[in-house]
Amino acid sequence: xxxSSTLKKxxxxxxxxxxxxxxxxxxxxxxxxxFGKSHVHTHTRTHAASMRIYRIKAVKIAPNLPEILxxxxxxxxxxxxxxxxxPxxxPxxxPxxxPxxxPxxxPxxxPxxxPxxxPxxxPKTxPxxxPxxxPxxxPPTMSSRPSxxxxxxxxxxxxxxxxxxxxxxxxNGVPFPNGDGSCSWTQRPSAKDKLKNAQFPDSARTNSFxxxxxxxDATRMMDVDPSSEPQGETMTFFKDTFxxxxxxxxxxxxxxxxxxxxxxxxxxxxxxxHKIVLAASSSYFTAMFTGGLKETNMTRVKLEGVCPSSxxxxxxxxxxxxxxxxxxxVCTLLxxxxxxxxxxxxxxxxxxxxxxxxxxxxxxxxxxxxKFSVWKLHESANQYIVHHFSSISQEEEFLQLSTYQLxxxxxxxxxxxxxxxxxxxxxxxxxxxxxxxxxxxxxSILHSVRCxxxxxxxxxEQMKNCDLLKRMPSCKEYLAKIFKELTLHVxxxxxxxxxxxxxxxxxxxxxxxxxxxxxxxxxxxxxxWTKLASLLLPRSGLxxxxxxxxxxxxxxxxxxxxxxxxxxxxxxxxxxxxxxxWRPCSPLSTARNRVSVAVMDDLIYAIGGSYNQEYHDSVEYxxxxxxxxxxxxxxxxxxxxxxxxxxNRLMYAIGGFNGFQRLNTVECxxxxxxxxxxVAPMKYARSGAGVASIGQYxxxxxxxxxxxxxxxxxRYDTETNTWEEFSPLPFPRSALTLTAxxxxxYAIGGFxxxxxxxxxxxxxxxxxxxxxxxxxxEPKSGHASALFYQRCGHQCSHIDSISDTLQASSSS
Numbered sequence: 001x002x003x004s005s006t007l008k009k010x011x012x013x014x015x016x017x018x019x020x021x022x023x024x025x026x027x028x029x030x031x032x033x034x035f036g037k038s039h040v041h042t043h044t045r046t047h048a049a050s051m052r053i054y055r056i057k058a059v060k061i062a063p064n065l066p067e068i069l070x071x072x073x074x075x076x077x078x079x080x081x082x083x084x085x086x087p088x089x090x091p092x093x094x095p096x097x098x099p100x101x102x103p104x105x106x107p108x109x110x111p112x113x114x115p116x117x118x119p120x121x122x123p124k125t126x127p128x129x130x131p132x133x134x135p136x137x138x139p140p141t142m143s144s145r146p147s148x149x150x151x152x153x154x155x156x157x158x159x160x161x162x163x164x165x166x167x168x169x170x171x172n173g174v175p176f177p178n179g180d181g182s183c184s185w186t187q188r189p190s191a192k193d194k195l196k197n198a199q200f201p202d203s204a205r206t207n208s209f210x211x212x213x214x215x216x217d218a219t220r221m222m223d224v225d226p227s228s229e230p231q232g233e234t235m236t237f238f239k240d241t242f243x244x245x246x247x248x249x250x251x252x253x254x255x256x257x258x259x260x261x262x263x264x265x266x267x268x269x270x271x272x273x274h275k276i277v278l279a280a281s282s283s284y285f286t287a288m289f290t291g292g293l294k295e296t297n298m299t300r301v302k303l304e305g306v307c308p309s310s311x312x313x314x315x316x317x318x319x320x321x322x323x324x325x326x327x328x329x330v331c332t333l334l335x336x337x338x339x340x341x342x343x344x345x346x347x348x349x350x351x352x353x354x355x356x357x358x359x360x361x362x363x364x365x366x367x368x369x370x371k372f373s374v375w376k377l378h379e380s381a382n383q384y385i386v387h388h389f390s391s392i393s394q395e396e397e398f399l400q401l402s403t404y405q406l407x408x409x410x411x412x413x414x415x416x417x418x419x420x421x422x423x424x425x426x427x428x429x430x431x432x433x434x435x436x437x438x439x440x441x442x443x444s445i446l447h448s449v450r451c452x453x454x455x456x457x458x459x460x461e462q463m464k465n466c467d468l469l470k471r472m473p474s475c476k477e478y479l480a481k482i483f484k485e486l487t488l489h490v491x492x493x494x495x496x497x498x499x500x501x502x503x504x505x506x507x508x509x510x511x512x513x514x515x516x517x518x519x520x521x522x523x524x525x526x527x528x529w530t531k532l533a534s535l536l537l538p539r540s541g542l543x544x545x546x547x548x549x550x551x552x553x554x555x556x557x558x559x560x561x562x563x564x565x566x567x568x569x570x571x572x573x574x575x576x577x578x579x580x581x582w583r584p585c586s587p588l589s590t591a592r593n594r595v596s597v598a599v600m601d602d603l604i605y606a607i608g609g610s611y612n613q614e615y616h617d618s619v620e621y622x623x624x625x626x627x628x629x630x631x632x633x634x635x636x637x638x639x640x641x642x643x644x645x646x647x648n649r650l651m652y653a654i655g656g657f658n659g660f661q662r663l664n665t666v667e668c669x670x671x672x673x674x675x676x677x678x679v680a681p682m683k684y685a686r687s688g689a690g691v692a693s694i695g696q697y698x699x700x701x702x703x704x705x706x707x708x709x710x711x712x713x714x715r716y717d718t719e720t721n722t723w724e725e726f727s728p729l730p731f732p733r734s735a736l737t738l739t740a741x742x743x744x745x746y747a748i749g750g751f752x753x754x755x756x757x758x759x760x761x762x763x764x765x766x767x768x769x770x771x772x773x774x775x776x777x778e779p780k781s782g783h784a785s786a787l788f789y790q791r792c793g794h795q796c797s798h799i800d801s802i803s804d805t806l807q808a809s810s811s812s
Contacts, residue, residue, distance in 0.1 A: 544784025643691025690738030
């Protein structure tokens with residue numbers, strides 16, 4: 001043992017003695033300096049030479065205890081006792097004395113040898129009447145049992161008694177001040193050592209109980225009553241089914257009217273129960289039976305305004321944790337659960353109603369939840385209404401909406417509709433249902449509809465033929481103002497709706513060794529690929545886009561070996577994501593390979609392309625309602641593999657190949673006058689570039705300049721008619737597609753001059769940086785891609801199927 005200072009006998013004539021014992025387990029302090037499983041009692045006299053420790057008994061003893069005793073003047077070492085003494089007797093004990101007859105006994109001694117009987121002592125062994133005890137015999141010494149390696153004794157003399165904070169500091173390994181001004185350290189055992197030395201009985205290993213590690217008391221001090229029994233190691237056992245078993249017994253007792261102390265009178269029913277169970281399960285009954293109300297001491301309580309069977313169900317749940325919910329009982333049960341504040345049943349009813357949501361009842365459930373302040377259910381119902389607006393607007397409940405409810409609904413950014421025309425028609429239907437009362441409110445409701453995204457043709461037809469508008473001049477004037485802004489290509493002052501939906505990029509066809517017939521969907525949110533129904537025929541150089549929830553594959557070339565050759569085609573097929581199936585549509589008026597496509601005013605435009613060695617300057621559009629193609633004015637020059645984008649109802653054809661050279665020219669189509677006109681050209685001539693628009697900007701990336709693939713990225717500002725160059729692609733590529741998702745651009749596929757690209761690149765328009773994106777299932781070029789929002793109203797289970805999903809390796 002390392003001493004903290006040189007100790008002298010005279011130091012103890014004026015200073016009290018402190019003996020501190022540190023063990024790996026509990027540390028308890030009392031006037032007698034009791035520490036866990038050891039007891040150290042000290043007694044001082046006026047001179048150190050005559051001072052002695054009159055009794056020390058410990059379960060664990062440090063090997064250097066004789067040295068400590070010598071420091072106190074106790075020359076007789078417990079390990080070097082007189083030859084006349086038994087090894088278990090102290091040095092000053094009479095040979096006939098036995099430790100069993102000690103006049104003063106440690107609380108941990110055997111009951112047979114205690115002079116002062118503990119509650120556990122046998123009355124037959126009182127030591128004061130023992131004939132074998134010598135009146136002058138000394139207290140027994142401690143056993144020489146080997147000590148634990150984790151136990152240590154340290155002695156600190158001091159003039160000032162240590163405070164509890166000093167004691168705690170010493171035990172936790174903080175230097176403790178000695179009497180001569182120096183400090184000593186104690187070594188705190190690690191938690192790993194304590195757990196390693198902890199002993200557990202075999203009974204703690206049974207499967208029916210969970211064994212828990214004893215709480216670590218070694219790091220804190222505890223005040224213990226000196227007269228209390230010393231406590232050993234504590235173990236906690238947990239029976240996880242005990243509470244359930246008890247409640248089963250309580251349920252049986254309730255059914256047999258055993259110890260029930262309250263009867264609830266509900267209508268014509270009398271329901272017996274235990275107050276303690278009711279109060280423990282419901283804050284309503286807690287207040288009733290413990291809040292000093294008159295019902296506290298009543299044995300019969302009358303409940304009004306609630307369904308008797310629902311109360312019976314609630315009480316059954318309180319005893320069993322089980323409740324049955326059905327269409328016929330959910331409303332009354334939810335009301336009762338809200339009244340008695342049984343939150344678990346409230347949650348169960350809300351979950352049941354959420355699963356029952358349907359376009360027929362969604363508005364009714366929302367109103368019910370609002371009336372009874374069930375806000376979680378109210379929010380769920382409103383979200384369902386927002387995501388299924390088109391279907392709900394066809395139901396009878398929609399016509400019962402208040403003006404306030406309708407305005408809030410059509411104003412929502414998350415309103416999920418294929419086109420704004422659905423919202424406009426729903427408003428007219430609501431007003432017409434009670435025209436006399438609702439017509440004065442129509443103008444304010446129309447301002448909540450995003451009429452800027454209606455087509456001019458639709459507005460023209462409404463102002464000409466709608467009888468309701470004819471009777472409302474103010475509404476007609478508002479629509480005429482919107483029509484004028486659209487025809488002048490004024491930037492809308494409101495954004496498009498942004499419904500919460502899965503964002504999926506469709507990639508169709510392409511070329512790799514030969515033309516491909518694949519259709520794959522990439523989930524932007526979770527980075528997975530899904531294989532969908534194959535194209536009706538393989539094709540590369542095709543155009544692809546989404547319109548009103550359908551994907552269209554237009555034109556292209558088929559040079560698959562099964563075809564026996566290659567040919568450019570005019571075929572148009574439509575894919576339905578809800579059924580994972582294709583069907584043919586009316587074909588193009590002419591075959592178009594490397595065709596470019598775009599959507600404007602709910603019409604599909606096919607621009608340029610080639611048929612064999614003929615390069616097209618012609619343009620035609622497709623009307624899905626009539627399933628027919630019609631031609632419009634041709635471009636100023638023929639263009640193959642041109643890029644197309646639409647901004648503010650103006651369509652731009654960018655670059656391409658005219659049969660002689662790659663182009664940097666850009667043409668813009670005005671649908672009002674039906675003409676193409678040139679705008680500012682690009683800095684770099686190219687064909688087969690990726691083109692996409694975000695807001696007022698058009699981005700053009702990569703392409704082929706006639707001698708090789710390029711990396712240049714340019715951006716066109718449609719408002720200032722200027723081009724600006726940004727960070728180039730990390731690798732050159734042509735015949736790629738560029739798809740915009742929020743503020744990101746996905747450069748998919750392509751050919752770099754030697755191989756087909758298998759990794760996508762992602763460009764962040766906010767930071768002007770590129771990063772590597774997902775890996776495709778198969779490298780390809782000359783494909784088509786388009787963004788699809790899988791709305792909540794669309795059940796596309798095949799897209800969500802895990803079995804058909806391949807994980808994409810993405811490092812973006």
